[in-house]
Structures are given as C-alpha cells and as structure tokens.
Amino acid sequence: MKPMGTIPADFAGAPLTIAGRSAADWVAMAGDTPLFIYDRGAVEARIARFRAAFPDIDLHYAIKANPFAALLAAMAPLVDGLDIASGGELTMALAAGKAPQTISFAGPGKRDDELTAAIKAGVTINLESSGEATRALGIGDRLGITPRLAIRVNPEIELRGSGMRMGGRASPFGIDADRAAAVARDVIASGADWRGLHIYAGSQALDAWAIIDTQAATMALAGRLAEEIGVMPPLVNLGGGFGIPYFPGEAPLDIAAIGAALAEALATRSTALRDTRFAIELGRWLVGEAGVYLTRVVDRKESRGETFLVVDGGLHHQLAATGNLGTVVKRNYPVSIATAAAGAPTEVVSVVGPLCTPLDRLADRVTLPVAAVGDLVAVFMAGAYGVSASPTAFLGHPLPAETLAEHS
Numbered sequence: 001m002k003p004m005g006t007i008p009a010d011f012a013g014a015p016l017t018i019a020g021r022s023a024a025d026w027v028a029m030a031g032d033t034p035l036f037i038y039d040r041g042a043v044e045a046r047i048a049r050f051r052a053a054f055p056d057i058d059l060h061y062a063i064k065a066n067p068f069a070a071l072l073a074a075m076a077p078l079v080d081g082l083d084i085a086s087g088g089e090l091t092m093a094l095a096a097g098k099a100p101q102t103i104s105f106a107g108p109g110k111r112d113d114e115l116t117a118a119i120k121a122g123v124t125i126n127l128e129s130s131g132e133a134t135r136a137l138g139i140g141d142r143l144g145i146t147p148r149l150a151i152r153v154n155p156e157i158e159l160r161g162s163g164m165r166m167g168g169r170a171s172p173f174g175i176d177a178d179r180a181a182a183v184a185r186d187v188i189a190s191g192a193d194w195r196g197l198h199i200y201a202g203s204q205a206l207d208a209w210a211i212i213d214t215q216a217a218t219m220a221l222a223g224r225l226a227e228e229i230g231v232m233p234p235l236v237n238l239g240g241g242f243g244i245p246y247f248p249g250e251a252p253l254d255i256a257a258i259g260a261a262l263a264e265a266l267a268t269r270s271t272a273l274r275d276t277r278f279a280i281e282l283g284r285w286l287v288g289e290a291g292v293y294l295t296r297v298v299d300r301k302e303s304r305g306e307t308f309l310v311v312d313g314g315l316h317h318q319l320a321a322t323g324n325l326g327t328v329v330k331r332n333y334p335v336s337i338a339t340a341a342a343g344a345p346t347e348v349v350s351v352v353g354p355l356c357t358p359l360d361r362l363a364d365r366v367t368l369p370v371a372a373v374g375d376l377v378a379v380f381m382a383g384a385y386g387v388s389a390s391p392t393a394f395l396g397h398p399l400p401a402e403t404l405a406e407h408s
C-alpha cells in the first residue's frame with residue numbers, strides 16, 4: 001500500500017459532493033465521463049485569500065495553468081491582469097473580456113505573427129531577448145503603433161525547493177540580469193511605451209521562507225535595475241511560484257507569512273521604485289485545488305494478486321497525476337471513489353487508464369472503498385495543468401468534458 005495526497009478541504013462527503021451536488025449528478029448533467037469540474041467558489045476563495053494577504057499587490061493569473069473559457073471569464077474580473085504565453089492564449093485572454101493593457105505576454109520564441117497580434121491588441125510584451133526587442137520595435141514601426149514593452153529578467157536568484165527553477169542559470173527565459181538595464185535603456189530610447197520588469201524565479205514551491213527570500217532578492221534586483229535604467233518601471237512583476245500540496249506529507253503554503261514579509265520589503269524598497277506597482281503572477285495556486293477529474297470504472301481485474309480499477313480517463317487528460325509531467329518519482333495524487341458511501345469496506349487497488357502503456361496509472365496501490373464497474377473515481381488537484389497540459393491526441397480517445405461548477 002502506498003500513501004496518497006490529502007483531498008482539498010473544498011471537497012467532502014461520501015458519496016462525494018462538489019459545489020453542493022453529487023459527483024454523479026455532475027456527470028449526469030455533463031452527459032458522460034471523463035469530466036473535469038472546476039469549483040468556482042473554491043477559486044474565488046483563493047483569490048480572496050490572496051487579497052487579504054497582499055492588499056497592496058496586484059494579482060495576475062497565468063492562464064497556462066487552466067485556460068478553460070468559462071473559468072477564464074469568471075476569473076477575469078476578479079484579477080488585475082492575465083499573463084499569457086502564446087498567440088492562442090492572447091485570443092483566449094481577450095475573449096475572456098480582460099482589457100488589453102492588463103494582459104502581458106511572456107515566453108521565448110514569440111513569432112512575428114504573435115508579436116504583431118500582441119502589438120495590435122495593445123497588450124504588454126515581456127521581452128525575452130534583445131533580438132525579440134529589435135523585432136517588436138520593428139513591427140511597431142511598420143504598424144505605426146507604439147508597442148508596450150517590458151523586460152523579462154533572467155535573475156541570478158533561484159527559487160529554492162521549487163518544482164521548476166527558472167532563474168540562477170543560463171536560460172531561454174528572460175534577459176540576463178547584467179544586460180537587462182542596457183536593453184531596457186535601448187527600448188526606452190527607441191520610443192516604446194516602457195512598462196517595466198518581469199522577474200520569474202520558479203514554480204511549485206511549498207516553503208514560505210524560500211518564497212520570502214526570493215521576493216526580497218527580486219525586489220532588490222528590481223531596485224538596482226531601476227536605478228541603472230534611470231526611468232521608473234511602472235510595474236514590476238515579482239513572479240509567483242506558490243505551490244500546492246499534491247503529495248503525502250506536503251503542507252499548504254503559509255501565504256499570510258509571505259504577505260507580511262513582502263509588505264516589509266515594499267516599505268523599504270529602493271526610491272527608484274517609489275511609484276512602481278507590483279504584481280504576483282500565479283497559476284496553479286489559484287485553480288489547482290479547485291479541479292476534480294471524474295472517470296468511470298470500466299473494468300475491474302486481478303493480476304498476480306493485485307487489483308486494478310481500469311477507468312475511462314488517464315494520462316491523455318491528466319498527465320500530471322500519472323507522474324509524467326515534471327516529476328521524477330511517481331507519487332499518488334489524492335483520489336477517491338466518488339460514488340462510495342461512508343463507511344464502505346476498503347481494499348488496496350491501482351487505478352489505471354485505457355492507454356496501452358504502463359505509464360497510464362492514476363493511482364498506485366492505494367486504499368480505497370471497494371468499487372465496481374460503473375462507479376466514479378475522482379482524481380483531485382486537477383484544476384491546473386490538466387487537459388491543456390496532456391497528450392490528448394494520443395491513442396484517439398475523445399476529449400473530456402469540462403464544467404465550471406457554481407454552488408447550488
């Protein structure tokens with residue numbers, strides 16, 4: 001038997017209820033499994049928690065975490081900005097109704113057509129290289145539009161303990177800190193609309209102190225750069241990296257402690273940042289815990305003493321839960337039998353998907369209520385990097401349905 005992560009407190013009940021309705025009801029309304037359900041109230045609660053902890057900091061949503069249209073439309077009015085990473089995400093962010101000047105576009109390898117669309121729409125481009133700066137300025141000239149440009153900095157800092165480090169090393173992301181001021185000065189001298197700095201050091205950190213140290217160092221770096229540039233950045237995006245507890249033994253992040261420390265760093269910031277606004281950009285922390293992936297048991301089988309529940313969903317929709325998206329060791333996300341009654345007898349089972357690869361394992365030897373063909377299996381922590389981060393075309397299975405659940 002192997003342990004699994006903790007089911008988020010937003011979800012309870014046996015049988016499982018999501019936003020006040022049973023999982024079986026949600027499936028009946030959607031028509032079929034597999035189904036992703038995103039609990040709107042759970043997302044709103046995270047946004048409110050952020051606001052309470054960071055009253056003076058803007059909140060941006062990194063839509064790569066979950067760009068489901070109904071979810072984006074619900075979140076757009078509640079956050080101060082949307083961060084996008086492609087021309088496709090630009091279309092989605094604009095469709096969600098967010099004002100272009102609150103949208104920022106980061107990511108290496110922006111094509112000319114993506115830069116053109118961004119400049120025409122009037123969104124901020126976070127420049128990843130001096131070459132990209134030259135191309136954006138040239139496109140702006142040809143269109144007769146002043147581009148809104150910020151510099152993404154590749155910081156010396158790395159976010160300790162983060163699942164994905166994006167600073168402190170040679171990188172495709174951002175302009176090295178020691179060259180960033182020179183590129184910023186060129187951009188400003190060329191007449192661009194200077195929007196400031198974007199400094200992103202890593203993702204999925206659960207150690208509040210690591211984030212506190214990184215934010216303090218990021219604030220100091222932004223101050224040094226602003227002094228060197230000589231023009232106050234209107235906005236400094238301090239990055240994010242707030243993690244969520246997917247696995248056994250992990251605990252939620254203490255964001256009140258991070259907020260208190262950042263307030264102190266703000267109070268003592270360089271005068272070169274006196275009138276600068278600051279933003280934190282979050283993806284999974286806002287939406288990850290709010291999502292549940294529901295699949296149905298199609299087969300139940302024994303093999304060499306082990307029991308397998310074979311379900312109609314798998315890594316083609318929820319790659320991360322199978323341990324194949326950026327994890328080295330396979331550990332279990334929280335899962336449950338959504339249709340099981342309280343006190344049902346339990347057994348040790350593995351939950352596997354329909355793909356013919358041993359990688360398609362949603363849960364490995366976990367203790368769950370005894371389930372039969374037709375029962376629903378819930379995989380929690382499914383609100384971020386689910387269907388949009390999974391190989392959906394692999395083996396030709398249909399796409400899952402997605403629903404934004406409103407509390408009834």
Ligand SMILES: Cc1ncc(COP(=O)(O)O)c(C=O)c1O
Pocket residue numbers: 062065083106166200203204240241242281282283284285384
């Ligand atoms: C620039 C940038 N912003 C935001 C994110 C979102 O990260 P998370 O979902 O961990 O908050 C990422 C993750 O890759 C990123 O690279």
